[in-house]
Amino acid sequence: MPDDPFLPTRPPRRTHETAEFWDGCAAGRLLLPRCDDCHAYIWYPRLFCPHCSSPRVTYTEVSGTGTVYSFTVVRKGAGAYREFSPYVAAYVELAEGPRVMTNIVGVPVDQVHVGQAVRVVFDPAGDADAIPRFTPS
Amino acid sequence: MSLRGAAFIAGAYEHPRRDIPDRTVPQIHAEVAVGALADAGLSMADVDGFYCAGDAPGFGAVSMAEYLGLRCRTYDSTETGGSSYLVHVGHAAAMIKAGHASVALITLAGTPRNGGAQPGSSAAAPAPESEFENLFGVPIAANYALAAQRHMYEFGTTSAQLAEIKVAASLHAQHNPHAFLRDVVTVEEVLASPMVADPLHRMDCCVVTDGGGALVVVSPAVAASLPRRAVKVLGQGEAAKDTNRGRIDLTHTGAVWSGPRAFEEAGVTPADIDYASIYDSFTITVLMTLEDLGFCHKGEGGRFVMDGGLVAPFGRLPFNTDGGGLCNNHPANRGGMTKVIEAVRQLRGEAHPAVQVPDCQIALAHGTGGSLSTRMMSSTLILGQPDA
Numbered sequence: 233m234p235d236d237p238f239l240p241t242r243p244p245r246r247t248h249e250t251a252e253f254w255d256g257c258a259a260g261r262l263l264l265p266r267c268d269d270c271h272a273y274i275w276y277p278r279l280f281c282p283h284c285s286s287p288r289v290t291y292t293e294v295s296g297t298g299t300v301y302s303f304t305v306v307r308k309g310a311g312a313y314r315e316f317s318p319y320v321a322a323y324v325e326l327a328e329g330p331r332v333m334t335n336i337v338g339v340p341v342d343q344v345h346v347g348q349a350v351r352v353v354f355d356p357a358g359d360a361d362a363i364p365r366f367t368p369s
Numbered sequence: 370m371s372l373r374g375a376a377f378i379a380g381a382y383e384h385p386r387r388d389i390p391d392r393t394v395p396q397i398h399a400e401v402a403v404g405a406l407a408d409a410g411l412s413m414a415d416v417d418g419f420y421c422a423g424d425a426p427g428f429g430a431v432s433m434a435e436y437l438g439l440r441c442r443t444y445d446s447t448e449t450g451g452s453s454y455l456v457h458v459g460h461a462a463a464m465i466k467a468g469h470a471s472v473a474l475i476t477l478a479g480t481p482r483n484g485g486a487q488p489g490s491s492a493a494a495p496a497p498e499s500e501f502e503n504l505f506g507v508p509i510a511a512n513y514a515l516a517a518q519r520h521m522y523e524f525g526t527t528s529a530q531l532a533e534i535k536v537a538a539s540l541h542a543q544h545n546p547h548a549f550l551r552d553v554v555t556v557e558e559v560l561a562s563p564m565v566a567d568p569l570h571r572m573d574c575c576v577v578t579d580g581g582g583a584l585v586v587v588s589p590a591v592a593a594s595l596p597r598r599a600v601k602v603l604g605q606g607e608a609a610k611d612t613n614r615g616r617i618d619l620t621h622t623g624a625v626w627s628g629p630r631a632f633e634e635a636g637v638t639p640a641d642i643d644y645a646s647i648y649d650s651f652t653i654t655v656l657m658t659l660e661d662l663g664f665c666h667k668g669e670g671g672r673f674v675m676d677g678g679l680v681a682p683f684g685r686l687p688f689n690t691d692g693g694g695l696c697n698n699h700p701a702n703r704g705g706m707t708k709v710i711e712a713v714r715q716l717r718g719e720a721h722p723a724v725q726v727p728d729c730q731i732a733l734a735h736g737t738g739g740s741l742s743t744r745m746m747s748s749t750l751i752l753g754q755p756d757a
């Protein structure tokens with residue numbers, strides 16, 4: 233594992249549609265947009281329901297638990313990630329359904345596997361932000 | 370309306386170089402345009418439709434058309450990454466059938482080895498999904514590795530099976546004097562090459578090359594007037610595959626939809642395909658595409674590629690006889706153009722004799738633009754002899 237346990241972060245670029253998601257991360261809560269009409273959890277975050285075309289969407293706290301759907305050990309990252317290689321990039325299937333791109337942290341890279349149970353952690357990004365990653369639960 | 374027989378590919382040209390420090394990208398567009406038109410027996414003055422994609426600098430298709438001195442009736446800058454040029458063939462055939470063009474020129478060029486756009490890069494404004502992917506450090510190879518890992522988990526596909534695809538490409542590339550990599554490699558050498566993003570090794574990845582290529586798509590009447598053999602467009606399909614409203618399935622590509630559309634239009638089945646150019650940005654791209662196009666059942670791609678299954682001329686399905694993107698050329702990080710060009714060579718009987726498929730009647734070319742584990746545009750093109 234790299235010496236520094238924290239992978240690179242930077243403050244996310246907020247938009248009118250995504251600010252509430254990032255505010256949730258900063259507060260240590262995973263909020264997903266949920267459709268007021270068809271009740272689907274929406275991923276990636278947006279204020280439009282791709283399931284039923286509704287613009288009525290409410291950010292809702294979810295469990296933050298899931299399983300590894302797929303993963304890869306990146307042996308040579310680019311940019312800020314270069315010096316943190318190797319590290320794990322993954323899709324995590326949330327308990328609520330969506331499959332989200334993320335990193336698996338807090339575990340040696342050779343001990344990650346498909347189907348592994350994981351929970352969300354929030355890595356600080358800048359002074360006031362955080363980004364969601366996952367660690368074995 | 371079917372496009373079967375609506376148009377013919379009369380000219381095809383692949384730039385012979387793979388490292389081009391002394392040309393601008395527009396210059397390479399011009400070189401391949403002239404090359405493809407000469408191959409067809411036509412000139413720039415005959416062109417009345419122009420097609421290019423995101424590799425072409427400037428304002429849509431207009432800047433390059435202006436550079437080339439073209440005056441066309443139709444222009445199209447549809448951008449679907451590496452599959453753009455197969456999409457262009459289909460769109461050009463439709464415009465030709467509609468009577469809006471009779472000679473369509475399609476060009477591609479780039480110089481990633483000399484400061485041009487890098488693999489997986491995009492100059493466009495941030496996409497709505499970008500912050501939910503870009504923060505996590507997933508380079509292009511890792512994106513494809515995510516699909517490979519899931520395929521292995523669900524179907525037991527192995528790294529050695531993926532390596533067979535690179536081995537077959539290398540067996541073909543040894544005969545191509547222009548190929549970027551001409552050395553024959555073994556499964557063991559592929560597996561011993563450095564891991565880039567588990568489970569993909571360095572030799573599972575395509576080459577990064579400068580260069581380009583061009584195609585000339587013409588009406589049946591123009592084709593009949595030309596001295597060279599033209600190949601008939603039998604069918605084309607295109608399909609986007611995305612993250613499926615946040616529930617992405619990593620075990621298939623857009624070929625599950627583009628393939629059937631093309632086969633139906635062409636009136637043929639996978640069993641009728643004598644030669645296939647399969648997009649090979651990575652070995653896993655080939656394996657999943659073969660399944661999705663119906664050359665074997667889902668999950669059986671690993672077995673399909675073993676025992677020389679892809680090796681020309683006598684394998685189950687001779688593929689990428691120029692050496693493909695894995696060994697020959699992946700100009701501007703876009704492999705669709707060269708896929709069509711080699712299919713045209715096979716149908717004309719002009720592939721290298723060591724890899725020419727005997728009596729090649731029907732060929733398939735498939736492009737995969739974008740990324741396997743987020744969003745892509747797949748396009749399948751089926752071509753045949755003039756009397757097919």
Ligand SMILES: [Zn+2]
Binds near residue numbers: 272282
């Ligand atoms: Zn809805």
